[in-house]
Amino acid sequence: MLKLFKHLKPYTLTVIVTIILIFLQSIAELFLPSLMSDIINNGILKNDINYILKVGGYMLLITAGAVIVTVAASFLIARIAMSFGKDIRDIIFTRVESYSLNEVDKIGSASLITRTTNDVVQIQNVFIMMRMLVMAAMMGIGGIVMAVTRDAKLSIIFVIVLPILVSIMVLIGRKGLPLFRLMQLKVDKLNLVMRENLTGIRVVRAFNRVQEEKKRFDNANKDFMENSIKVNKIMAFIFPAMMFIMSTATLIIVWFSSIRINNMDMNVGDMVAFIQYSSMIMFSFLMGTMMFILIPRAQASADRINEVLDIVPEINDPENPVEFIESKGHIEFKNVTFAYKGAEEPVVNNVSFIAEPGRTTAIVGSTGCGKSTIINLLCRFYDIQKGNILIDGIDIRHMRQSDLRKHIGLISQKSLLFSGTIAENIKFGFEEATDSEIKYVSEIAQVKEFVDELENGFDTLISQGGTNLSGGQKQRISIARALIRKPKIFIFDDSFSALDFKTDSRLRNALKNEVTDSTVIIVSQRVSTIMNADSIIVLEEGKIVGIGKHRQLLDTCRIYREIVASQLSEEELA
Ligand SMILES: Nc1ncnc2c1ncn2[C@@H]1O[C@H](COP(=O)(O)OP(=O)(O)OP(=O)(O)O)[C@@H](O)[C@H]1O
Numbered sequence: 001m002l003k004l005f006k007h008l009k010p011y012t013l014t015v016i017v018t019i020i021l022i023f024l025q026s027i028a029e030l031f032l033p034s035l036m037s038d039i040i041n042n043g044i045l046k047n048d049i050n051y052i053l054k055v056g057g058y059m060l061l062i063t064a065g066a067v068i069v070t071v072a073a074s075f076l077i078a079r080i081a082m083s084f085g086k087d088i089r090d091i092i093f094t095r096v097e098s099y100s101l102n103e104v105d106k107i108g109s110a111s112l113i114t115r116t117t118n119d120v121v122q123i124q125n126v127f128i129m130m131r132m133l134v135m136a137a138m139m140g141i142g143g144i145v146m147a148v149t150r151d152a153k154l155s156i157i158f159v160i161v162l163p164i165l166v167s168i169m170v171l172i173g174r175k176g177l178p179l180f181r182l183m184q185l186k187v188d189k190l191n192l193v194m195r196e197n198l199t200g201i202r203v204v205r206a207f208n209r210v211q212e213e214k215k216r217f218d219n220a221n222k223d224f225m226e227n228s229i230k231v232n233k234i235m236a237f238i239f240p241a242m243m244f245i246m247s248t249a250t251l252i253i254v255w256f257s258s259i260r261i262n263n264m265d266m267n268v269g270d271m272v273a274f275i276q277y278s279s280m281i282m283f284s285f286l287m288g289t290m291m292f293i294l295i296p297r298a299q300a301s302a303d304r305i306n307e308v309l310d311i312v313p314e315i316n317d318p319e320n321p322v323e324f325i326e327s328k329g330h331i332e333f334k335n336v337t338f339a340y341k342g343a344e345e346p347v348v349n350n351v352s353f354i355a356e357p358g359r360t361t362a363i364v365g366s367t368g369c370g371k372s373t374i375i376n377l378l379c380r381f382y383d384i385q386k387g388n389i390l391i392d393g394i395d396i397r398h399m400r401q402s403d404l405r406k407h408i409g410l411i412s413q414k415s416l417l418f419s420g421t422i423a424e425n426i427k428f429g430f431e432e433a434t435d436s437e438i439k440y441v442s443e444i445a446q447v448k449e450f451v452d453e454l455e456n457g458f459d460t461l462i463s464q465g466g467t468n469l470s471g472g473q474k475q476r477i478s479i480a481r482a483l484i485r486k487p488k489i490f491i492f493d494d495s496f497s498a499l500d501f502k503t504d505s506r507l508r509n510a511l512k513n514e515v516t517d518s519t520v521i522i523v524s525q526r527v528s529t530i531m532n533a534d535s536i537i538v539l540e541e542g543k544i545v546g547i548g549k550h551r552q553l554l555d556t557c558r559i560y561r562e563i564v565a566s567q568l569s570e571e572e573l574a
């Protein structure tokens with residue numbers, strides 16, 4: 001947790017002021033019982049109204065001062081806690097943005113969300129507790145000093161009561177700690193089930209799995225509840241137990257005091273003050289030990305947050321990056337081999353090819369043969385294990401990631417749109433795009449065709465994940481989004497799969513003039529989409545089994561012939 005607190009630096013001054021305020025508050029509270037005892041001894045017992053009024057006035061003033069100080073301290077603490085929480089969330093978000101896909105897979109998105117929200121709240125709560133801790137420390141020490149100076153003999157009672165108090169708290173803490181740690185895991189699980197069900201709501205309905213999913217959620221929910229109940233049972237026990245011990249202690253004090261008052265060894269005022277100091281001391285010990293229970297709970301959250309912050313992203317910019325401002329778009333894969341984390345076999349095995357500007361390079365192959373992986377590698381979403389990927393002769397690991405991706409217009413296999421309007425989604429590719437530019441690319445990407453029929457046109461809102469659009473519409477918007485960047489390298493990963501043949505060919509014809517001096521890489525399963533490419537790469541289980549033009553490959557590559565044959569017969573059948 002201390003590690004997280006280094007992010008408190010901007011608030012150092014506020015923290016110091018707050019501690020001073022709490023200090024003042026403690027002093028005020030420590031003086032009140034003393035004054036009270038003076039009023040009883042010198043005012044009430046001696047019937048001195050003036051004295052009562054005078055000291056009572058002081059007490060009133062001190063109390064008023066304490067109120068102001070308390071309010072100010074609470075205000076400052078709330079401010080620090082909330083600002084600190086915001087900072088931590090910012091830091092987590094920025095860090096997660098720098099993750100490579102491997103790291104996101106490692107923690108999981110549901111857990112990342114809980115860590116950014118719920119766990120940060122736990123840390124924020126620490127500040128409220130911190131206040132109690134500081135207060136407890138001051139009141140505890142101050143109370144002991146005051147009590148001992150008032151009546152050293154009577155103070156012996158603390159030697160007996162305080163150890164009992166502390167050991168009970170420690171016992172309870174031992175029992176509660178593991179439960180506190182479990183708590184966050186259960187929240188994680190709850191979030192995971194909820195999220196999966198919301199994103200997969202269509203599948204859940206279609207497969208009639210609503211009942212089962214409800215059960216799954218109920219289980220996670222009940223699990224969470226049961227754990228919370230256990231925690232609260234312990235918490236519920238703490239307070240009455242403590243009250244019992246404190247009241248017993250008070251009783252003992254009154255008992256002994258009354259004997260001594262009887263013997264004229266002590267006066268009533270001292271007894272009242274002593275009782276107040278003793279409850280202050282016990283209360284501060286209570287708070288102190290309570291901290292040792294509550295802080296580990298926050299510590300569990302802090303650990304989870306630190307885990308996110310401590311992951312060193314595998315993919316980093318080089319220390320001395322090669323400047324890569326203009327690109328010709330010459331791509332070369334040189335003996336590239338890559339395996340996903342935890343997989344035994346490489347998914348891309350010794351792949352070498354060249355893709356040149358002004359030409360279209362196509363990649364075909366059966367499903368799961370590694371086509372999208374090659375695209376991921378070119379965008380440096382993952383780092384390769386062997387070989388080199390060069391653009392204009394520069395290894396992509398030697399340039400900044402932003403420089404590399406600036407030149408790439410990627411239309412990924414799964415079209416992903418963001419909540420916002422259609423125009424905003426297209427502008428995602430190039431923030432400064434004008435309306436006429438948006439119209440222009442929309443015409444090429446065949447977006448305009450369906451946008452014109454929408455009531456609000458380009459201002460139509462896309463719901464989260466683009467669920468209110470068809471698959472083909474989403475693909476076309478993704479294409480427009482890439483076009484508007486005017487990149488040197490275009491990558492279409494199965495981007496025409498959801499389009500009918502007519503729209504597909506219309507789109508590709510319009511595209512042709514747009515991408516004339518760019519390097520175009522098209523991944524597709526459809527022979528008709530790629531047969532006119534300048535170079536076709538045939539992939540089989542991560543290996544290249546043929547490179548050439550359509551005609552050439554028909555003669556030389558058995559696997560290509562099989563792919564073509566299977567599709568032609570399918571089309572003929574249809
Ligand atoms: N993030 C990942 N972690 C581990 N394995 C993966 C990951 N992504 C893909 N794979 C595996 O790598 C192999 C190649 O996947 P890839 O997505 O490159 O196939 P593809 O050729 O694009 O298939 P498709 O035509 O169906 O899109 C598959 O066997 C897949 O299971």
Ligand SMILES: [Mg+2]
Pocket residue numbers: 371372373413493494
């Ligand atoms: Mg794919």
